[in-house]
Amino acid sequence: MNTFVKKQFMLPIKKIIFFLLLITLNSACEHKKESFYFEKITPPKEDSTKVWLRQNDNYKADKEYYLKVFLKYYNAKLAKKEYLNASKILDVITTKFVYFYDFDPRLTKIVDEFNLKYRNKLPALKTTHVDNYYANLEFDRDNVTGAKDYFLKITALKPNDYKSCYKIARAYYDLSYAYFILGDIEHSIEANENSRICSERIRDKESIVSVYLNYINIYKANGSFEKAISSANQAITVFKEEGNTYDYFMAKYNKCSVYGFFGKTKLKNNYIHSTYKQYLKSKYDSDVLFLCISDYEIEALLNENKIKEAKIVLDRIKSVAARNTSQNWQNDYQAALALYEIKNNVKNCNTNYIEKALPNLLENENYERANLFYTVLLEKAKQNKEFEKAFFYTEEVYRTKDSLSNIQNKLENLALAAKYETKEKEQKIQLQHEIISNKNTTIFALAVVFIILLLSIAIYFLKQKQMKLFKEKEQSHQFTKNLLDKTEEERKRIASDLHDSVSHELLALKNSFEANHVQLNEKVDTIINDIRAISRNLHPVMFEKIGLVNSLEQFIERIENTHQFMISSEFNYQNSLTPEKELQLYRIVQEAVTNIIKYANAIAGKITIEETPQKISVEIIDNGIGFNVEETLQSKDAFGLHNIIERSKAIGGVATISSSEKGTKIVIEIKK
Amino acid sequence: MKILIADDHPLTLQGTVSYVEKMGHKVVCSCSNGKAALNYIQLHTPELAILDLNMPGLDGIEVAQKIFENKSQTKIVLLTMHNEISILNKAKEYNIYGYILKDKAFPELENCLKEIENGKKFFSNSMHNNFNIDRASSNDMLSLLTLSERKIIELIADKKTSKQIAELLFLSEKTVEGHRTKIIEKLGIPKEKNALLIWAIQNIKK
Numbered sequence: 001m002n003t004f005v006k007k008q009f010m011l012p013i014k015k016i017i018f019f020l021l022l023i024t025l026n027s028a029c030e031h032k033k034e035s036f037y038f039e040k041i042t043p044p045k046e047d048s049t050k051v052w053l054r055q056n057d058n059y060k061a062d063k064e065y066y067l068k069v070f071l072k073y074y075n076a077k078l079a080k081k082e083y084l085n086a087s088k089i090l091d092v093i094t095t096k097f098v099y100f101y102d103f104d105p106r107l108t109k110i111v112d113e114f115n116l117k118y119r120n121k122l123p124a125l126k127t128t129h130v131d132n133y134y135a136n137l138e139f140d141r142d143n144v145t146g147a148k149d150y151f152l153k154i155t156a157l158k159p160n161d162y163k164s165c166y167k168i169a170r171a172y173y174d175l176s177y178a179y180f181i182l183g184d185i186e187h188s189i190e191a192n193e194n195s196r197i198c199s200e201r202i203r204d205k206e207s208i209v210s211v212y213l214n215y216i217n218i219y220k221a222n223g224s225f226e227k228a229i230s231s232a233n234q235a236i237t238v239f240k241e242e243g244n245t246y247d248y249f250m251a252k253y254n255k256c257s258v259y260g261f262f263g264k265t266k267l268k269n270n271y272i273h274s275t276y277k278q279y280l281k282s283k284y285d286s287d288v289l290f291l292c293i294s295d296y297e298i299e300a301l302l303n304e305n306k307i308k309e310a311k312i313v314l315d316r317i318k319s320v321a322a323r324n325t326s327q328n329w330q331n332d333y334q335a336a337l338a339l340y341e342i343k344n345n346v347k348n349c350n351t352n353y354i355e356k357a358l359p360n361l362l363e364n365e366n367y368e369r370a371n372l373f374y375t376v377l378l379e380k381a382k383q384n385k386e387f388e389k390a391f392f393y394t395e396e397v398y399r400t401k402d403s404l405s406n407i408q409n410k411l412e413n414l415a416l417a418a419k420y421e422t423k424e425k426e427q428k429i430q431l432q433h434e435i436i437s438n439k440n441t442t443i444f445a446l447a448v449v450f451i452i453l454l455l456s457i458a459i460y461f462l463k464q465k466q467m468k469l470f471k472e473k474e475q476s477h478q479f480t481k482n483l484l485d486k487t488e489e490e491r492k493r494i495a496s497d498l499h500d501s502v503s504h505e506l507l508a509l510k511n512s513f514e515a516n517h518v519q520l521n522e523k524v525d526t527i528i529n530d531i532r533a534i535s536r537n538l539h540p541v542m543f544e545k546i547g548l549v550n551s552l553e554q555f556i557e558r559i560e561n562t563h564q565f566m567i568s569s570e571f572n573y574q575n576s577l578t579p580e581k582e583l584q585l586y587r588i589v590q591e592a593v594t595n596i597i598k599y600a601n602a603i604a605g606k607i608t609i610e611e612t613p614q615k616i617s618v619e620i621i622d623n624g625i626g627f628n629v630e631e632t633l634q635s636k637d638a639f640g641l642h643n644i645i646e647r648s649k650a651i652g653g654v655a656t657i658s659s660s661e662k663g664t665k666i667v668i669e670i671k672k
Numbered sequence: 673m674k675i676l677i678a679d680d681h682p683l684t685l686q687g688t689v690s691y692v693e694k695m696g697h698k699v700v701c702s703c704s705n706g707k708a709a710l711n712y713i714q715l716h717t718p719e720l721a722i723l724d725l726n727m728p729g730l731d732g733i734e735v736a737q738k739i740f741e742n743k744s745q746t747k748i749v750l751l752t753m754h755n756e757i758s759i760l761n762k763a764k765e766y767n768i769y770g771y772i773l774k775d776k777a778f779p780e781l782e783n784c785l786k787e788i789e790n791g792k793k794f795f796s797n798s799m800h801n802n803f804n805i806d807r808a809s810s811n812d813m814l815s816l817l818t819l820s821e822r823k824i825i826e827l828i829a830d831k832k833t834s835k836q837i838a839e840l841l842f843l844s845e846k847t848v849e850g851h852r853t854k855i856i857e858k859l860g861i862p863k864e865k866n867a868l869l870i871w872a873i874q875n876i877k878k
Contacts, residue, residue, distance in 0.1 A: 524775070525775060528775045529755075532753075532754075536756075541759065542733075542754065542756070542758075545731070545733055545759070545762060546756075546758045546759055546762040550758040550761060550762055551758055553758065554756065560819045561819070564819060566819055566823045566841055568841060568843055603840045603841065604841040604842055606842035623840060623842075
């Protein structure tokens with residue numbers, strides 16, 4: 001009864017522990033959801049075509065084939081109405097083409113079609129790449145305002161995972177550059193800072209440092225040379241650490257532009273020479289990088305009047321420029337070409353391309369490139385000694401330069417940038433505090449859970465120990481009770497034996513006194529034998545004298561004769577135990593054999609005593625029907641078995657009882 | 673013969689002394705405990721000592737043991753109520769000359785002394801049939817067999833092989849084969865192939 005109550009009590013404890021664990025786990029999960037950060041999720045394994053399409057080398061090796069593979073894959077996905085997968089592959093392809101500044105009209109057509117037909121079937125966050133493609137396309141067509149509007153479309157969305165946050169961070173970054181080109185430094189700073197926040201939310205180091213790339217331009221436009229250079233240096237260091245070669249050279253290119261902007265021509269020339277050499281040595285293959293670094297190199301060489309060297313560099317990029325579909329880089333190449341021609345032969349140089357492109361640039365407010373073109377034209381005018389033209393171009397050069405950031409705003413913007421920087425630092429400190437407090441709460445929660453667990457485990461074990469002790473106590477209690485009962489039973493048996501056999505026989509003897517001598521003799525003999533049997537049952541005769549083995553042999557013989565039950569024996573025993581212990585062993589064997597005869601229904605049994613230098617083992621086996629040891633030991637009528645176990649313990653031994661339907665085996669081992 | 677008699681029960685002692693003297697022997701010493709008996713034997717070495725088993729001080733077996741160890745010439749006869757082969761076996765280790773049950777003493781003690789005078793040993797006849805075995809129901813022929821032999825023939829009737837029988841009775845196969853030979857001898861079964869099996873199937877009731 002008592003044990004049952006305890007078991008019921010144990011169950012709720014387990015349940016409580018379980019619920020506590022659940023609650024803490026849950027709260028930990030919720031905690032994550034509210035978190036500022038998005039964790040990067042390892043994407044599931046992509047199919048081989050997608051992996052193939054992701055690789056730049058495949059695009060570079062054979063663009064036509066690359067496009068064909070893409071179209072087949074893309075159309076298959078659309079046919080299966082797997083719009084999300086089609087969108088994903090389109091994302092990969094447009095990103096790749098934008099990366100290579102390749103605005104192939106065929107791809108544009110596909111994007112247009114996707115935009116019209118399928119885009120509305122998908123969530124806005126999953127199709128930002130369409131806007132990104134259009135923005136870059138507009139950008140390349142010098143329609144910076146158009147590009148800006150597309151980027152704004154992306155940044156209007158709220159990120160909900162790592163990937164969307166990354167895309168929005170990039171959009172902010174591009175937006176910042178667009179604002180910069182449009183001369184709107186205030187918005188450029190704001191967008192750049194937003195890009196930083198988004199980048200930090202995904203903890204993407206490269207993305208964070210990209211922010212510095214924009215700051216190079218922003219500080220440049222604000223006339224803050226040192227800050228622009230330090231931003232550039234920071235970007236260069238991080239990209240180098242990250243092994244991002246493309247952005248590493250891009251940062252160096254930007255640093256060059258800072259030198260140029262502030263008229264530090266010598267620094268610029270030296271820096272571009274080393275960068276150009278480094279680029280060639282790196283064997284890094286990017287048309288865009290090659291073009292823009294080469295343009296600066298040509299400019300520098302022409303400045304130093306190294307016309308021949310400039311021609312070599314120019315020739316190197318001729319084919320690259322020809323195959324590039326990007327108008328931006330075409331413009332830059334044409335500018336470099338024009339500069340070279342001006343230097344080489346002013347009279348016959350052809351600046352038609354530049355002059356034609358200028359109105360378009362101005363209309364689209366692309367002041368940076370317009371500034372570049374005006375510089376070229378100014379150079380030409382100077383060389384040709386056309387002073388009127390030269391004056392006009394000088395004016396235009398300054399106008400376009402100022403348009404990047406008008407002087408009145410410069411100071412304001414500088415203050416703004418500084419403000420953002422302090423704000424950012426404060427934000428960082430606050431974030432760190434949050435992280436620390438979050439960590440503290442997590443540690444505290446974990447500690448609490450741990451303590452609770454520890455306590456419950458301790459309670460559990462204590463309870464179990466208590467239960468075990470209780471059980472043992474119960475069993476020994478039962479044993480004592482049984483022992484008393486058995487003693488009483490034994491007394492009863494002796495009393496009835498004496499009364500039934502001896503008394504009756506004596507009575508018969510008394511009655512037969514008159515009868516003949518022989519009859520009298522027989523009667524007396526019977527009485528003597530009866531008393532012998534009673535005495536023998538109480539205690540093996542002269543046990544101490546004749547020892548265990550002899551007593552057991554006699555016991556076996558008696559059992560065989562009275563019960564017709566065969567017991568074979570094998571004794572290898574050197575009398576090394578005290579008579580008291582031997583008597584206990586004798587009792588154990590007696591008990592075991594009695595059990596076999598009573599319950600086992602066996603054909604035969606065997607008693608073995610084996611003595612080794614280490615121990616003495618007594619084994620009693622039978623081939624009877626067996627019984628369930630565990631169950632029987634728990635039940636109340638297992639006095640015989642407990643008797644064996646208790647007696648074994650009393651003589652410093654261990655009893656092992658095993659049973660199956662093939663028989664029972666009791667082994668008592670006593671260590672010497 | 674010069675005889676020593678030791679018994680802690682005075683009435684029995686008296687009875688034994690007079691019974692032995694009646695037979696014409698000389699009781700040189702009668703004592704009531706083992707120690708006195710041992711002392712006398714060691715000093716005077718009588719020809720025979722009739723000892724009770726249960727005595728205060730030293731008991732009969734202990735005295736026998738001491739005498740055996742001292743290589744005394746005195747022959748020992750144990751006179752006891754204990755009808756126990758185990759005790760007899762133990763006592764035989766000390767080279768006793770006789771084992772007599774008190775309740776069978778009247779004819780047996782006389783026979784014993786006669787045998788010993790002739791240089792022989794005597795052990796009570798009634799030692800082996802002290803069990804009340806009810807064999808009325810069993811076949812007459814089967815009563816000739818020992819328990820093991822009977823078990824084996826029952827199992828033979830069950831068409832068990834010697835190997836199976838050996839396993840079932842926890843014996844070696846060789847022992848079982850030996851028992852089979854003995855059974856055939858005891859029952860007088862002709863030495864033919866399967867004769868024992870046929871006999872067993874015909875005669876053993878299941």
